[in-house]
Amino acid sequence: MSLRHAVLGLLSEGPASGYDLLKTFDVSLANVWPATQSQLYSELGKLAGAGLVDVVSEGPRGRKEYAITEEGLAELRRWVTEVEPTQVVRSDMLLRVFFLAQVSPEQARDYLRRRAEEAAKDLEHIESIREFVESGTDNLSVYGRLALEYGLRLAKSQKEWAEWAGGRIH
Amino acid sequence: MSLRHAVLGLLSEGPASGYDLLKTFDVSLANVWPATQSQLYSELGKLAGAGLVDVVSEGPRGRKEYAITEEGLAELRRWVTEVEPTQVVRSDMLLRVFFLAQVSPEQARDYLRRRAEEAAKDLEHIESIREFVESGTDNLSVYGRLALEYGLRLAKSQKEWAEWAGGRIH
DNA sequence: CATGCCATGTAAACAGTTACATGATTTA
DNA sequence: TAAATCATGTAACTGTTTACATGGCATG
Structure with missing residues (x-):
C-alpha cells in the first residue's frame, strides 16, 4: 500500500488539495511512484475515513485542503522505519x-x-x-x-x- | 501484457505444462517477471483461446502440455522487436x-x-x-x-x- | 498406507489504468 | 466571452495476490 504512504509523505510537508498533490506526483514522484488523478482522489477519501488525514478547509470550486493528522504522521514514520521495502521489481x-x-x-x-x-x-x-x-x-x-x-x-x-x-x- | 509474452517466451523453448512453467518462473524469471500459479493457469487458458498456444498432449493427473503455435511465435517476435519496453518502475x-x-x-x-x-x-x-x-x-x-x-x-x-x-x- | 510431489482450477480482494462526466474560476 | 486552468468525482476494465479446493500418482 505505498500509494497511501506516498500521499501521507507529501502531506507531511504541509496541507494540500488533491489537485496540488497530483502536480507534485507528476513532478517529483513520476519516476518513483506514479499515481493517476483517479487513484489519488479515492485514496484521499480512504485516508480521511481512516483518520490519517483531515479536511482542513474548503475553497472555491469545491477545493478541499487536506492535512496529515498525528496518527497519519505516526503511520508514515512506522512505514519508513519498520516496513521492509518490497524487493520485487518487474522489468x-x-x-x-x-x-x-x-x-x-x-x-x-x-x-x-x-x-x-x-x-x-x-x-x-x-x-x-x-x-x-x-x-x-x-x-x-x-x-x-x-x-x-x-x-x-x-x-x-x-x-x-x-x-x-x-x-x-x- | 507482459505475462502473456513471458509465457510465450518460455514455450518458445519447447512444450511444457503449467506446472513446469511455474517452476521456470520461480527459478529463472523470479526477479524479472514473477507470476503466481493462479495467474499462469488462467493465462494459459486465454492463450489457447487466442490460438497462440495449443494443448499438444494430456498426461496423467490431468496434465496438459502446451506448445507455442506459429501465430504465437510471430506475436512473441513482434513484442520483442516492435513494442517499446515500459519505462515506469515503482520503487x-x-x-x-x-x-x-x-x-x-x-x-x-x-x-x-x-x-x-x-x-x-x-x-x-x-x-x-x-x-x-x-x-x-x-x-x-x-x-x-x-x-x-x-x-x-x-x-x-x-x-x-x-x-x-x-x-x-x- | 501415508507422505510428498504433481497438477489444475476458482473466487475474492486489492491495485492500477483509462475513459467519462461535470462544473467553477481566472485570464487574455 | 472564449479558452485555459482549477477541481473533484465515478465507472469499467485489466492485472496481481492470496486463499480455497480438489484430487492423482509415486515412493518409502
Missing part, C-alpha cells in the same frame, strides 16, 4: 532479453542498442533537471536529490550494460 | 528516501545502511548462482546470463549509492 525490458534467441542477431543487437540510447537520453534528462532541483531547500528537494542521484547511477549502469550486452551477441 | 525503497526528513537522522542513516546491506547480500547471491547458470547452454541460460549481469551491476550500484547517501545525512 519487461529485461524479460525481452531472455527471449532474444527468438529474433535474429541483428534484431537482438538493435534491441540492446536502443536500450543504450534510451539510457543515454535518461542520463541527459537527469543531468538537465539536476541543477533545477539543486536549488530547492525543502525536504522533498533535499532528499529528492538522493533519489535523483540513484536514477543517475542507474541510467549510467543501464547504458554501460546495454553496450556490453550488445557486444556479446554474435 | 517503494526510493519512495521512502523522499520522506526521510520525517524520521531522525539516526533512523535515516540506519535505513540507508540496511539498503546497502541488502544490496550486498543480493550481490553475493548473484555471484553464487552465477557459476551455476554459467554451465547452461540452452537459450534461456545464455541470454539469462545477460540479465544476471544486469542484476549484478544494479546491485553494485545500489550498494554504492546507499553507502554514499548514508554519508550525506547529518
